[in-house]
Amino acid sequence: MSESGSVTRVVHDDTIDFALAAYRTDGEWQLGELADTALESVETLAAGLRRFDTGEGALGMVGVDEDFFVLVRVDGHATRVLLSDVTAAQEWEIxxxxxxxxxxxxxxxxxxxxxxxxxxxxxxxxxxDDMGALVDDVELYPDEMLSDIATRLGFGPAFDDAVGLEGL
Structure with missing residues (x-):
């Protein structure tokens, strides 16, 4: 909070740890980077993800300032979202x-x-239930939580490599 009592919101800049799109092509998981312009809102994330949708949907995985993550899933025109910590909305625009x-x-x-x-x-x-237990684990950083999700979905090593978790 600022001195006036208003909340100071942080817009994306160097606080985005990573922003990846996970999608399947011919049944195989692929990863791609989301453009900075896609990181403004759920709507821009969804629009950015749709370019990766090969007919099987696409999943956006965004880690912010080692504090929280956002998952956005698009499948056709449908958009589903998960925010790991709702209190992040007090400070972060995304x-x-x-x-x-x-x-x-x-x-x-x-x-x-x-x-x-x-x-x-x-x-x-x-x-x-597994997702709920994972996001409730206060000992894990967002990249570690998303690594667990990626592993369960079948692309853990590629995710870990992309965000620098390999060998940790």
Missing amino acids: AESVVDFLGLPDPEDDDYGPAGDLGIVADLGMHA
């Missing part, structure tokens, strides 16, 4: 856009927890 997209009220300081669709990748191999 997190605020998730809260707005979901139609949720502004979070309070003690509202820590995920917001959105815990079953976002249930049909791909990670059930909502």
